[in-house]
């Protein structure tokens with residue numbers, strides 16, 4: 001039924017149709033950026049002439065980001081929000097966003113304006129051409145330290161080498177995904193989620209669009225070194241057993257060397273050599289060396305074991321305290 005009552009901005013399209021495009025953005029202490037972010041997203045989406053929604057996920061911000069979201073939602077109900085009970089992390093915020101998003105095409109974008117919303121129409125055009133996933137690939141990164149760029153570049157190349165999912169280099173989470181891809185992703189409820197790997201893993205036709213990564217609009221990165229290392233480990237352990245297999249390779253290598261040494265010692269002894277091959281120092285060094293290697297591999301097994309433990313506990317991925325403009329039950333968390 002079409003109401004003749006004056007409607008708030010956006011309400012008409014919302015009441016009549018479901019969104020074609022959902023824009024999902026995780027938010028952690030981005031209060032100063034949010035109004036401009038929403039303004040730029042809406043300015044980029046409106047010319048497309050399709051109904052859309054912007055789903056913001058407040059990942060336990062402590063800077064009043066949620067109040068800003070309430071104001072934005074009150075002014076335009078196409079802006080919706082999911083409010084987490086605490087900080088669950090970037091990857092889980094994205095997960096919640098795509099759980100709640102209802103669009104035929106879902107765009108994941110950072111809310112700090114490092115990913116320019118003006119690229120969305122380009123992603124959308126590629127989706128219209130029939131691609132299931134359209135990555136936004138950064139051709140340049142401004143305003144980031146050389147350390148961040150160097151570690152990111154090393155990490156993306158490493159993960160490509162050691163895993164069999166072809167994660168395109170230099171892509172973040174900024175991408176557009178078709179409903180089919182999103183449904184596949186929401187059916188995966190693993191805890192240590194490396195979303196950019198999972199979205200490639202599901203397959204479908206994929207392509208990329210280049211863009212220049214801008215500096216943050218305000219605030220600073222929420223990825224300190226410790227979080228970056230965790231994130232990299234999640235990426236590697238969710239897609240590769242290589243770290244575990246290294247123990248086998250190394251074991252064979254050491255066994256082979258010691259066999260050769262044993263044969264050499266026997267031959268030398270038979271030939272009548274009195275040389276003492278194993279002084280205290282060399283014994284100590286080799287024992288400590290192998291002890292160290294064993295501890296490293298125990299640690300690696302521990303990384304996998306801890307992750308298995310987290311999966312076995314089957315806790316929910318995130319806890320929602322309240323939602324704006326969305327149905328509380330809307331997230332399709334499948335029963336696993």
Ligand code: UDP
Nearest residue numbers: 026027028059089090110111112221222223
């Ligand atoms: N973010 C989040 N939860 C976190 C950390 C970050 O939702 O625990 C959001 C943050 O608000 C931003 C995006 O994830 O929109 C990317 O984070 P950030 O810009 O700090 O990472 P960087 O761009 O420096 O890699």
Ligand code: MG
Nearest residue numbers: 110112114216
């Ligand atoms: Mg950022």
